[in-house]
Amino acid sequence: MRYAMVIDTLKCVGCSDCVVACQTENNVPHGYCRDWITEAVSGSYPSVELELRSDRCNHCDNAPCVRCCPTGASHIVEGGIVLVTGDECIGCGACIESCPYDARYQHPDGYVDKCTFCHHRLEKGQLPACVSVCPTKCMYFGDLDNPNSEVFQLLKNRKHKTLAPEAGTKPHVFYLI
Amino acid sequence: MQEELFTSGRNIPNIDPSLEIWHWPISVYLFLGGLAAGLLLFAAVVTILGKDKDYPTTVKYASMLPPVALSLGLMALVYDLTHPLYTWQLYTTIRLESPMSWGAWVLLVTTPLSFLWVFSYYSELFPKWNLKFDFLKKFEQFLKKNRKNMAYALVPLSIILGVYTGILLSAFNARPLWNNAILGPLFLTSGLSTGAATIILLAKSAKERHLFSKIDLALIIIELGLIVHMIMGMYAGSEVQLDAMNLLIGGEFTLMFFGFVVILGLIVPGILEALEIKGYKIPVAVPAILILIGGLIFRFVMVEAGQITRYLY
Ligand code: SF4
Ligand code: SF4
Numbered sequence: 001m002r003y004a005m006v007i008d009t010l011k012c013v014g015c016s017d018c019v020v021a022c023q024t025e026n027n028v029p030h031g032y033c034r035d036w037i038t039e040a041v042s043g044s045y046p047s048v049e050l051e052l053r054s055d056r057c058n059h060c061d062n063a064p065c066v067r068c069c070p071t072g073a074s075h076i077v078e079g080g081i082v083l084v085t086g087d088e089c090i091g092c093g094a095c096i097e098s099c100p101y102d103a104r105y106q107h108p109d110g111y112v113d114k115c116t117f118c119h120h121r122l123e124k125g126q127l128p129a130c131v132s133v134c135p136t137k138c139m140y141f142g143d144l145d146n147p148n149s150e151v152f153q154l155l156k157n158r159k160h161k162t163l164a165p166e167a168g169t170k171p172h173v174f175y176l177i
Numbered sequence: 178m179q180e181e182l183f184t185s186g187r188n189i190p191n192i193d194p195s196l197e198i199w200h201w202p203i204s205v206y207l208f209l210g211g212l213a214a215g216l217l218l219f220a221a222v223v224t225i226l227g228k229d230k231d232y233p234t235t236v237k238y239a240s241m242l243p244p245v246a247l248s249l250g251l252m253a254l255v256y257d258l259t260h261p262l263y264t265w266q267l268y269t270t271i272r273l274e275s276p277m278s279w280g281a282w283v284l285l286v287t288t289p290l291s292f293l294w295v296f297s298y299y300s301e302l303f304p305k306w307n308l309k310f311d312f313l314k315k316f317e318q319f320l321k322k323n324r325k326n327m328a329y330a331l332v333p334l335s336i337i338l339g340v341y342t343g344i345l346l347s348a349f350n351a352r353p354l355w356n357n358a359i360l361g362p363l364f365l366t367s368g369l370s371t372g373a374a375t376i377i378l379l380a381k382s383a384k385e386r387h388l389f390s391k392i393d394l395a396l397i398i399i400e401l402g403l404i405v406h407m408i409m410g411m412y413a414g415s416e417v418q419l420d421a422m423n424l425l426i427g428g429e430f431t432l433m434f435f436g437f438v439v440i441l442g443l444i445v446p447g448i449l450e451a452l453e454i455k456g457y458k459i460p461v462a463v464p465a466i467l468i469l470i471g472g473l474i475f476r477f478v479m480v481e482a483g484q485i486t487r488y489l490y
């Protein structure tokens with residue numbers, strides 16, 4: 001079992017519904033967020049391209065944030081999900097410095113917080129909040145180890161990428177391009 | 178070449194600025210840790226070589242500083258935590274993969290040892306203040322007898338402490354400026370150099386000052402070599418490393434780095450110390466103070482500049 005998220009950058013319109021859904025679902029303090037929309041313009045004039053995508057913690061297979069954490073507050077659970085135990089976290093910030101995706105933030109209560117793939121919803125058999133609200137249905141979620149899953153099939157049949165592969169973190173969030 | 182012209186949209190006011198989460202206490206802590214490592218290593222080596230009578234400042238007076246430096250450094254570190262009440266969580270696990278963790282453990286061992294070291298010199302350092310209790314006197318005698326053993330333990334501990342101040346940063350491969358193998362030796366050398374400078378400042382005999390001027394000069398040369406090595410390595414690196422290097426070479430940290438760290442903090446004191454060794458009259462306090470200030474600014478530059486270097490955006 002390896003959870004993965006697949007996001008179709010060709011379908012994303014950058015509406016930020018996923019961001020708001022996450023803030024509401026996870027009680028994210030005002031002004032903070034666990035996922036966000038990135039607009040990346042690339043290429044050289046006149047052939048420029050705009051990519052819209054929803055970004056978040058990549059739940060890396062080889063997670064530097066977990067390795068750097070001195071207390072074990074950052075850890076990996078079943079399914080490859082990376083979580084932070086709030087009351088084991090001393091707020092040293094080592095994990096924030098170690099994440100190439102800048103996916104973590106310091107919660108005003110002192111501990112470090114980030115996307116959990118809505119672990120609490122998965123336990124109830126529901127999809128992550130962002131995935132379930134996306135109006136263009138550009139986000140997919142499932143088990144990478146199951147050949148019948150939607151995510152497996154999409155990655156098999158479509159061109160895709162991960163972010164900053166050179167960082168060697170083996171992300172579990174994939175972008176269809 | 179496919180270049181990303183700009184990336185916008187990470188409009189998260191409360192998150193992006195606070196990615197720079199390590200503030201001045203961390204720089205101060207790295208400086209004090211390096212200084213303490215240098216002083217402890219010199220005291221230990223001089224003791225092991227049996228030269229403690231010849232170099233009293235090194236083994237006795239200057240080594241009153243490491244316990245203070247380490248305690249202040251620890252306080253600075255804890256002060257920068259956002260959950261300081263949970264600090265004890267550092268000592269519920271040993272996580273070898275986390276430099277932060279083994280740094281915490283090395284400090285836990287080295288700090289008390291540095292206190293014991295000073296205590297072994299108590300009667301000599303404070304001849305007027307007699308120890309009130311018999312068991313304390315016995316304890317001092319016991320420590321005195323075991324000074325060499327303490328020295329043997331302090332050699333590896335102080336080297337680890339010194340290297341760790343650099344490895345703490347270099348282990349973060351998400352920050353291109355930090356992520357190079359030179360940082361450990363570089364911070365160790367710099368820490369030793371600040372230690373030598375402190376001994377020069379405090380030493381009373383010309384012989385002791387002279388020895389440490391020589392040692393310091395050698396350390397300055399090594400440190401300059403390592404800095405060149407670091408810059409060359411980054412030049413040969415990936416795009417993100419080039420960007421990181423440009424912060425130091427042609428960006429907002431250039432004046433701080435080249436002006437204060439390299440020129441005023443290394444080259445100028447190096448020349449002054451070389452002249453002094455050649456027999457010219459130089460007030461030795463000048464190069465020593467320049468080294469100390471340069472060492473402190475070096476840590477500020479590395480901690481601050483490193484945090485704004487990243488992979489994406
Ligand atoms: S994206 Fe960052 S926070 Fe998430 S697992 Fe990877 S390194 Fe850790
Ligand atoms: S801030 Fe918390 S979760 Fe992050 S490395 Fe430190 S203790 Fe671990």
